[in-house]
Amino acid sequence: xxxxxxxxxxxxxxxxxxxxxxxxxxxxxxxxxxxxxxxxxxxxxxxxxxxxxxxxxxxxxxxxxxxxxxxxxxxxxxxxxxxxxxxxxxxxxxxxxxxxxxxxxxxxxxxxxxxxxxxxxxxxxxxxxxxxxxxxxxxxxxxxxxxxxxxxxxxxxxxxxxxxxxxxxxxxxxxxxxxxxxxxxxxxxxxxxxxxxxxxxxxxxxxxxxxxxxxxxxxxxxxxxxxxxxxxxxxxxxxxxxxxxxxxxxxxxxxxxxxxxxxxxxxxxxxxxxxxxxxxxxxxxxxxxxxxxxxxxxxxxxxxxxxxxxxxxxxxxxxxxxxxxxxxxx
Amino acid sequence: xxxxxxxxxxxxxxxxxxxxxxxxxxxxxxxxxxxxxxxxxxxxxxxxxxxxxxxxxxxxxxxxxxxxxxxxxxxxxxxxxxxxxxxxxxxxxxxxxxxxxxxxxxxxxxxxxxxxxxxxxxxxxxxxxxxxxxxxxxxxxxxxxxxxxxxxxxxxxxxxxxxxxxxxxxxxxxxxxxxxxxxxxxxxxxxxxxxxxxxxxxxxxxxxxxxxxxxxxxxxxxxxxxxxxxxxxxxxxxxxxxxxxxxxxxxxxxxxxxxxxxxxxxxxxxxxxxxxxxxxxxxxxxxxxxxxxxxxxxxxxxxxxxxxxxxxxxxxxxxxxxxxxxxxxx
Numbered sequence: 129x130x131x132x133x134x135x136x137x138x139x140x141x142x143x144x145x146x147x148x149x150x151x152x153x154x155x156x157x158x159x160x161x162x163x164x165x166x167x168x169x170x171x172x173x174x175x176x177x178x179x180x181x182x183x184x185x186x187x188x189x190x191x192x193x194x195x196x197x198x199x200x201x202x203x204x205x206x207x208x209x210x211x212x213x214x215x216x217x218x219x220x221x222x223x224x225x226x227x228x229x230x231x232x233x234x235x236x237x238x239x240x241x242x243x244x245x246x247x248x249x250x251x252x253x254x255x256x257x258x259x260x261x262x263x264x265x266x267x268x269x270x271x272x273x274x275x276x277x278x279x280x281x282x283x284x285x286x287x288x289x290x291x292x293x294x295x296x297x298x299x300x301x302x303x304x305x306x307x308x309x310x311x312x313x314x315x316x317x318x319x320x321x322x323x324x325x326x327x328x329x330x331x332x333x334x335x336x337x338x339x340x341x342x343x344x345x346x347x348x349x350x351x352x353x354x355x356x357x358x359x360x361x362x363x364x365x366x367x368x369x370x371x372x373x374x375x376x377x378x379x380x381x382x383x384x385x386x387x388x389x390x391x392x393x394x395x396x397x398x399x400x401x402x403x404x405x406x407x408x409x410x411x412x413x414x415x416x417x418x419x420x421x422x423x424x425x426x427x428x429x430x431x432x433x434x435x436x437x438x439x440x441x442x443x444x445x446x447x448x449x450x451x452x453x454x455x456x457x458x
Numbered sequence: 459x460x461x462x463x464x465x466x467x468x469x470x471x472x473x474x475x476x477x478x479x480x481x482x483x484x485x486x487x488x489x490x491x492x493x494x495x496x497x498x499x500x501x502x503x504x505x506x507x508x509x510x511x512x513x514x515x516x517x518x519x520x521x522x523x524x525x526x527x528x529x530x531x532x533x534x535x536x537x538x539x540x541x542x543x544x545x546x547x548x549x550x551x552x553x554x555x556x557x558x559x560x561x562x563x564x565x566x567x568x569x570x571x572x573x574x575x576x577x578x579x580x581x582x583x584x585x586x587x588x589x590x591x592x593x594x595x596x597x598x599x600x601x602x603x604x605x606x607x608x609x610x611x612x613x614x615x616x617x618x619x620x621x622x623x624x625x626x627x628x629x630x631x632x633x634x635x636x637x638x639x640x641x642x643x644x645x646x647x648x649x650x651x652x653x654x655x656x657x658x659x660x661x662x663x664x665x666x667x668x669x670x671x672x673x674x675x676x677x678x679x680x681x682x683x684x685x686x687x688x689x690x691x692x693x694x695x696x697x698x699x700x701x702x703x704x705x706x707x708x709x710x711x712x713x714x715x716x717x718x719x720x721x722x723x724x725x726x727x728x729x730x731x732x733x734x735x736x737x738x739x740x741x742x743x744x745x746x747x748x749x750x751x752x753x754x755x756x757x758x759x760x761x762x763x764x765x766x767x768x769x770x771x772x773x774x775x776x777x778x779x780x781x782x783x784x785x786x787x788x
Contacts, residue, residue: 130648130665130758132724134687139727142688146726149733150746184722204723318460335460357464358472391718391755392514393534394462396476397469403479416480420750425721426758428460455785 129327131426136324140181140203147188151452154191160215161201161208163188169197169222173291173300176216177229177284179236180205182321183344186280186422189453195288196229196451204323204425205345207235213243217252225253225297227304229283231276232260255297257304259283261311261433263372264341264349275343278383278433279311281421282445285454289447307441314368315349315431316361317342319389321424340364344387344424344431358394362401365432370409373434379414379442381435382406388423390430395419398430406434414442421453459657461756466654470511470533477518481782484521490545491531491538493518499527499552503621503630506546507559507614509566510535512651513674516610516752519783525618526559526781534653534755535675537565543573547582555583555627557634559613561606562590585627587634589613591641591763593702594671594679605673608713608763609641611751612775615784619777637771644698645679645761646691647672649719651754670694674717674754674761688724692731695762700739703764709744709772711765712736718753720760725749728760736764744772751783 133139140161147163148156155164162178177187178200187199198216202208217226226247230240237258244254260271261279268275287304295303317339320329330346333339338356341349356364369375384399386392399418406413414437422431437445448457463469470491477493478486485494492508507517508530517529528546532538547556556577560570567588574584590601591609598605617634625633647669650659660676663669668686671679686694699705714729716722729748736743744767752761767775778787 130668130685132648132688132691132720132728132758132760134689134727134731139723142727142730143723144726145730146728146733146748148730149743150726150729150748181723182721184726189722318462338460355460358462359464361462388721389719389756390462391512391753392519392750393469393473393511393755396474396480396514397464397472398462398476399480400472400475400478401464403476413479418476418480420722423721425723426719428462428756430462456788458786 129322131324133324139324140201144201157215160212162198162212162216163191164198164219165191165193169220171224172222172294173224173297174220174222174226175229175284175288175291176213176220176226178208178213179231180207182425183422185453190284190451192451193458194292194447194449195284207239210239210242210246213240214246217247218250221252227287227297227300228254228256229280229304230256230258231280232258232273233270234272253297255301257283257301257308259308261313263312263314263368268343269347270345277344278313278385278422278431279308279435281383282311282381282435283307285449286441286444289444307435310436311433312369312373313431313433314365315342315387315429316340316365317387317427317429319428320346321427342429344422346424358398359401362398362405366402366405369432369434373436375411375434375436379437380411381415381437381445382413383417383421383433385421385431386419386423387427387429387431388420389426389428392419395430402432415445459652461654463654469654470531474531487545490542492528492542492546493521494528494549495521495523499550501554502552502624503554503627504550504552504556505559505614505618505621506543506550506556508538508543509561510537512755513752515783520614520781522781523788524622524777524779525614537563537569540569540572540576543570544576547577548580551582557617557627557630558584558586559610559634560586560588561610562588562603563600564602583627585631587613587631587638589638591643593642593644593698598673599677600675607674608643608715608752608761609638609765611713612641612711612765613637615779616771616774619774637765640766641763642699642703643761643763644695645672645717645759646670646695647717647757647759649758650676651757672759674752676754688728689731692728692735696732696735699762699764703766705741705764705766709767710741711745711767711775712743713747713751713763715751715761716749716753717757717759717761718750719756719758722749725760732762745775
């Protein structure tokens with residue numbers, strides 16, 4: 129295993145020290161492993177997400193004005209605990225309540241449910257949205273139902289803008305649910321990732337094969353296939369996603385994320401083919417992101433997310449955001 | 459070789475199609491392989507950089523208001539030609555002249571010199587700054603003198619802000635030279651990169667070793683060493699850089715870039731130790747970047763750049779910038 133680490137046990141704590149050192153605008157609660165925005169939030173709904181680490185910049189890279197108020201970091205590929213989520217809620221609640229944004233993995237869902245109960249006992253209103261946008265498979269290694277992946281970024285951005293406008297908890301939750309229901313994702317891995325604590329690849333993928341529909345923890349996808357061209361990979365993702373939801377007739381926000389080990393020059397190459405294929409289908413991409421946004425440690429590969437937006441979602445997408453991984457208008 | 463590509467020959471052309479599709483604000487001259495900012499530049503000095511591809515987001519990711527006006531893309535790890543640079547100059551010159559920002563590799567330097575001659579024949583004033591900031595080795599595989607790496611990002615940003623303020627070509631060149639002389643870099647590779655056209659790693663690096671002082675094309679560094687911890691790697695980089703230039707007594711801008719194959723969680727871990735070590739030396743980091751800014755395809759590893767800034771450089775660093783890889787104030 130060749131990694132830039134001190135010890136497998138210290139990876140998360142070291143990274144959080146680095147986040148704190150690099151970004152004076154962010155506050156890190158090291159005891160609870162929570163990254164907190166320094167922005168004031170009195171009277172505004174606060175947004176909290178979190179999950180296992182190893183998917184950076186998700187979620188800590190999306191903490192800041194116009195997006196998340198706090199992100200709870202679990203160990204690598206391990207859910208954060210209810211205590212972490214409660215600590216986050218008590219630190220960011222401005223009296224208008226807290227929305228939990230949860231990716232659909234069993235541990236995350238159960239722990240955020242428990243945190244909501246604990247927060248309620250302390251007089252903090254909470255609501256939750258669960259993102260389950262990965263069309264690859266129904267049920268998976270760590271999930272009942274579909275896995276939650278790239279649409280989470282869209283929920284965090286768009287619901288974050290709604291919260292920044294002063295909408296109520298019920299209103300922000302409604303926006304978040306609409307975004308969650310309007311996004312679909314599909315990923316393809318060329319290699320496995322390697323967990324620091326394990327020291328060898330999570331799964332074996334022969335030199336001439338790829339995993340179609342892979343999960344962000346290396347969960348199996350739909351099938352193994354012969355390693356294909358960028359255009360064929362783009363087509364597999366586009367076909368799977370557009371077969372699941374109709375993206376014609378309105379603006380679409382597209383995100384092609386790398387999974388951590390694929391360089392940007394390759395991601396742009398895949399996106400070129402994605403854009404061509406969407407245009408051929410009469411799908412209008414209004415906004416797009418290409419880069420590493422939700423990753424799987426050092427896995428080579430990519431994942432496409434499409435969001436069927438409307439004018440309101442587009443307006444909230446364009447609203448100012450000031451985080452380390454997404455920043456505009458600020 | 460597991461890459462998201464169509465053919466090794468189409469990697470650059472495909473990526474440029476992707477840049478165009480993803481970023482409507484940018485114009486791509488596909489014939490000349492130049493990425494151009496859509497921003498107006500009448501009466502302002504224009505900034506052009508370029509080099510071999512495979513180091514993304516450098517340079518195309520730094521094209522936009524407040525930074526580069528155009529980036530010329532060579533094939534992977536291959537200098538762009540004088541014709542490309544001339545095509546860029548004719549398209550972005552607003553009458554106030556063009557500054558070429560050149561990384562110190564022999565092909566880049568010669569071709570930008572030739573482009574300057576050709577531009578002069580067409581009545582376009584040019585000036586050049588050559589960045590040679592890599593402290594690892596004197597002379598290298600493709601270089602006489604030191605290699606040019608991370609300080610290039612600082613030159614592009616700070617000189618870009620000076621140009622945006624309407625400074626003259628001589629003034630912008632002077633700012634660029636001051637930045638270039640005030641930056642130092644050092645990188646460490648855990649793995650080789652693999653060029654699409656070659657299909658196998660550029661060099662062999664045993665599972666228990668790392669290359670200290672590696673170049674961004676995989677050029678040899680100072681030495682091979684036993685794979686070390688993040689803190690030891692941070693210390694090797696910090697020691698090499700601070701032994702070469704005194705960074706105490708003023709604000710420093712720090713950048714820890716990944717080389718393409720190392721995930722963000724690891725980069726933050728290394729940065730935590732870099733920050734500690736700099737603090738121990740009494741060096742004050744005023745601004746910092748952690749992420750992939752100048753890469754080497756899929757190489758695992760990282761490179762540290764420190765800039766000895768002054769108040770004016772810091773002010774220009776903080777000025778608005780609107781590119782795909784650096785954006786604030788816009």
